[in-house]
Amino acid sequence: MVGLLPLTLTAATVRRRGKRLLGPLDLTLDQGGLTVIIGPNGSGKTTLLRVMHGIERLSSGTAQWSLPPAEARQQQAYVFQSPTMLRRSVLQNLRYPLDLLGHPRAEASARAADWADRIGLGQALDRPATRLSGGERQKLALARALIREPQVLFLDEPCANLDGRATRDIETLLLAVRATGTRIVMATHDMGQARRLADDGVFLRGGMVHDSNRAPSFFDAPKTPELASFLKGDIVE
Amino acid sequence: MNDIFEGLAAALGLIVALDPDLIEISARSLQVSLTALVIACALAIPLGTWLAVQRFRHRRTVIAVLNALMGLPPVVVGLIVYILLSRSGPFGVLGLLFTPTAMAIAQVIIITPLIASITHQAMRDLWADYHDLLISLNTTKWQRVRTLIVDGRRNLLTAALAGFGRAIGEVGAIMIVGGNIDHATRVLTTAIALETGKGDFALALGLGFVLIALALLVNIAIHALSRTESEGRW
Ligand SMILES: Nc1ncnc2c1ncn2[C@@H]1O[C@H](COP(=O)(O)OP(=O)(O)OP(=O)(O)O)[C@@H](O)[C@H]1O
Numbered sequence: 001m002v003g004l005l006p007l008t009l010t011a012a013t014v015r016r017r018g019k020r021l022l023g024p025l026d027l028t029l030d031q032g033g034l035t036v037i038i039g040p041n042g043s044g045k046t047t048l049l050r051v052m053h054g055i056e057r058l059s060s061g062t063a064q065w066s067l068p069p070a071e072a073r074q075q076q077a078y079v080f081q082s083p084t085m086l087r088r089s090v091l092q093n094l095r096y097p098l099d100l101l102g103h104p105r106a107e108a109s110a111r112a113a114d115w116a117d118r119i120g121l122g123q124a125l126d127r128p129a130t131r132l133s134g135g136e137r138q139k140l141a142l143a144r145a146l147i148r149e150p151q152v153l154f155l156d157e158p159c160a161n162l163d164g165r166a167t168r169d170i171e172t173l174l175l176a177v178r179a180t181g182t183r184i185v186m187a188t189h190d191m192g193q194a195r196r197l198a199d200d201g202v203f204l205r206g207g208m209v210h211d212s213n214r215a216p217s218f219f220d221a222p223k224t225p226e227l228a229s230f231l232k233g234d235i236v237e
Numbered sequence: 238m239n240d241i242f243e244g245l246a247a248a249l250g251l252i253v254a255l256d257p258d259l260i261e262i263s264a265r266s267l268q269v270s271l272t273a274l275v276i277a278c279a280l281a282i283p284l285g286t287w288l289a290v291q292r293f294r295h296r297r298t299v300i301a302v303l304n305a306l307m308g309l310p311p312v313v314v315g316l317i318v319y320i321l322l323s324r325s326g327p328f329g330v331l332g333l334l335f336t337p338t339a340m341a342i343a344q345v346i347i348i349t350p351l352i353a354s355i356t357h358q359a360m361r362d363l364w365a366d367y368h369d370l371l372i373s374l375n376t377t378k379w380q381r382v383r384t385l386i387v388d389g390r391r392n393l394l395t396a397a398l399a400g401f402g403r404a405i406g407e408v409g410a411i412m413i414v415g416g417n418i419d420h421a422t423r424v425l426t427t428a429i430a431l432e433t434g435k436g437d438f439a440l441a442l443g444l445g446f447v448l449i450a451l452a453l454l455v456n457i458a459i460h461a462l463s464r465t466e467s468e469g470r471w
């Protein structure tokens with residue numbers, strides 16, 4: 001498999017309607033591990049993830065994978081903050097990414113059924129995906145993202161609607177995925193989760209990288225007072 | 238008032254007697270309009286969906302033209318098709334004028350913009366919903382169109398039924414290009430026009446009731462088909 005990383009953002013900036021939403025920021029995403037992106041609401045976490053994935057147009061600057069953009073995106077997967085359910089059954093939702101690549105029907109169905117089992121939807125294969133609960137949708141979206149075995153996985157608050165047990169299941173799954181060498185970038189509001197999973201952390205504030213570091217120090221010895229108070233749960237504007 | 242009852246009676250009489258002329262005319266109506274519907278759908282559904290998915294410079298203009306074409310007067314369409322198919326016209330050698338094929342061609346031209354426009358409106362909303370996911374999955378244009386058509390098929394039904402309703406009830410264009418020739422191109426609407434002209438209101442009304450019944454039947458049949466096809470509504 002051709003390597004996709006590193007990803008290099010150079011002065012990447014997103015402006016919409018004269019408002020600066022992100023950047024200019026420089027960031028490099030290296031091989032291996034799980035990066036957690038934290039920050040207050042509206043700080044640009046989703047925008048940053050979309051820029052990395054190549055689905056948000058940059059106003060200036062560049063975002064460069066070591067492969068051409070279309071090829072690079074083929075090796076990535078993205079779980080949206082509010083996941084889109086295709087108006088199809090659970091099984092058909094799961095196999096859809098494989099169908100697009102022209103996998104044989106039987107193989108795609110078998111892999112989809114296997115993933116449904118892993119996320120606890122094995123009994124719901126024929127149910128319309130649009131009728132799933134919020135948490136079930138998030139699990140489905142995660143499995144649908146993983147079914148292509150991407151090299152890089154982007155997650156935008158994957159556990160926002162999940163209860164404790166489901167969150168733990170997802171975290172176990174993510175750790176297993178990371179162990180296979182998949183690069184994970186995840187935005188989250190759950191500081192406990194951030195601590196449990198992160199290899200390194202990025203703190204966004206007002207569309208800028210305010211602080212970033214390798215994992216234990218990011219949480220235990222924050223370099224900026226704003227990150228320190230954000231981690232403590234104080235309100236940071 | 239009497240005329241209506243007489244019409245009903247006439248219609249019943251014709252249907253109960255399985256009047257061979259009535260059956261022939263009804264069958265031709267169905268044949269012409271269903272042919273036109275299938276061809277128009279094959280053109281209009283991909284076109285309308287593609288317009289929802291594709292951004293290009295003159296997209297708005299194309300959509301405006303499409304909406305304007307919906308209001309195309311059938312008589313004018315008939316006239317143009319007539320000129321194109323007449324012996325001295327560019328397609329004269331095909332010898333299609335005054336055949337059911339010519340009538341189907343005229344109906345295709347009339348209902349394609351209608352079906353495409355309704356398709357486009359329905360698909361625009363679905364595309365807004367699917368946009369991010371389908372872009373993220375690196376789909377080709379054609380895969381996007383296909384996904385929308387498959388998942389939006391219930392909305393397409395509405396578009397197709399609207400098209401069929403317009404086709405089967407249309408009289409101006411097919412009168413011109415078909416010529417209302419007995420046992421060749423006479424259909425329900427042109428027969429009604431003829432009988433009304435002759436002053437045979439009972440028969441005209443009878444044919445009218447058959448026409449309405451036919452349109453209703455096709456609607457119900459298609460709806461029933463689609464319901465069994467997807468039990469769980471989305
Ligand atoms: N297309 C757009 N036009 C204008 N403003 C936008 C657009 N998209 C996002 N924004 C704004 O950009 C800012 C950053 O949005 P973003 O979704 O990246 O934040 P976030 O960190 O993910 O927030 P949250 O924690 O609530 O998910 C917000 O203020 C948002 O309102």
Ligand SMILES: [Mg+2]
Pocket residue numbers: 045046047081156
């Ligand atoms: Mg967000």
